[in-house]
Amino acid sequence: MRRAQLLIAILFLILGLAAPLVVRSDYLFQVLFRVFLFAALGLAWNLVGGYAGQLSLGHAAYFGAGAYGLAVFSKAGIHPWLALLLGVLLAVLFAALIGGVSFRLRGPYFTLATIAFAEVLRVAAKNLAAVTGGDVGLQVPGLFVKSSGRSLYLAAVLLTAVALCITAWVSRSKFGYYLMAIREDEDTALSVGVNATRCKLRALLISAALTALGGGLYGSLFLFIVPDQVLSIDISSEMAIVAMLGGAGTFLGPLIGSVILESAAELLKNIFHEAHLLIYGLLIVLVVLFLPEGIAGTLAHRLRRKSAIAAPPFKAPGPVSS
């Protein structure tokens, strides 16, 4: 089972790396870039939202920090790659601050706090025109000089590979088990000596760094960013939905989610034009109603049931919410 998942992931990455040999159209490259970018972002979100069960809707803060870090620091004369690194550092700094405050909260309060932080950053970026260019936007340097679109695409594939490696490590390391214990029951995890705050914060820092790298690639592809785009709640919710659609807390989930959601979004845009958000909303509603564990989660459930058909699966009683 584990090995099969790993094989699928590797096959997926190889296909991604081989795509430039076949694909020629720029448009298709952009779609593929989005698929891999959001696979990486979904994987990043999954560390915090899936494995640790901390449902953040404020990851746009780190995405924006990466994009704006790249733009602002390179405008100050720093080499783009170094600027990107500084952007990642900025995102990690934000994550430490945001995590420090919001990890004390639980459930919907945590989610609301993460949204609020991202929104404060968005409004600040809109208004601090001297640094960020405000609503007018800011130019982003290209990270690659030669054949930029193709190189950025390959960078996105690489980022997905890194995110997959980290996820593979998390899903079978002690650290990962701590996170899952926190997700299932934070109080019990605390009582057996898991340092919940430190684990959650560490997961968030890793997640933020990956997200910021994604933000930098995104900015570098479009060469221009505005606050309402890279810091909007739409980015945060798209990351979450990619992971939830595929299956939060699963290894392959975000990958599957991104392939389906991003290609569906692109198709919907071409077929339905203005109605694509409506269909997108409908898709979310349907997933919540009929695939609450996501595609990978539901599949795993089915397989497990098939293999253990004699013994009825033990179902742990869900946490009683007051």
Added chain:
Amino acid sequence: MERFFSALQAILNGVLTGSLYALIGMGMALIFGVMRIVNFAHGAFMMVGMYVTYLLFQGAGLNPYFGFIGSAMFLFLLGYLFYRGLLKPIRGRSDFMQILLTLGFGLILTDGIQLLFGADYHQINLPLLGKNLRLGSQISLNAPWLISFGIALMLGALLYFFVMHTMLGRAARAIAQNRYAAPLMGINVDRVQALSFGIGVAAAGVAGGLLLPVFYLYPTVGDQFTLKAFVMVVLGGMGSIQGAAMAGLVLGVVENLTSLYWGNEWALAVDFVIFLSVLSLRPSGIFGSQRV
């Protein structure tokens, strides 16, 4: 003296704006505070209320100050059906499922309205709009805001009475206290929750109707109000209807003062900074005594 009057003017304007915020916040207090449903479609519901009132005005010539009643009825029905059809099936699942579901439904509403009526900005013209009530030489209060203030005050009191003193409101609070004991006491949980959800959404619809004369109308107008509504509920203390109302007034005043001294564009950031400070320093809210 000049400075004093401009500040006083901002505070008075803030109270007037805040009364409509309060209505939105009270609806959310019922839905999120009492019923614990994380409703990210609240602003979209309010926006639908604005469009209903707008259509009544354009189609039947109905004045928005009566049209909001139609908006409230429509929204009540929409909320009731939304709860019955979509929210109830996922009631036992995690909060995040509710967040995703209501986010998705909000998208459907917003984009649906945009498909039907386009993304253009609309505005209605009432003769009332230019009228002001002057207090002395320095202070003037805009007539439409004053009227909505009066209506919001009355309906806010009504909503408070409903939650605190009617059988239905008591039942809703009983369910909030203990979802397992309430049905044993003969409460029909589904019915009570569907009705309360409808009423909470109708409050947003009323606010939408009252906002119509003084606001531009466009499909995404409600988005900013969703987050503000959450801020009000947390500020006022979870489950406290009157707390959310007070928080609405405070938010209105703070926003107007922010606009006066720092500029309008910072108002939203100040809202969220207050929100985060309250969440981290005093999670029971400024006006609340406890978390229900």
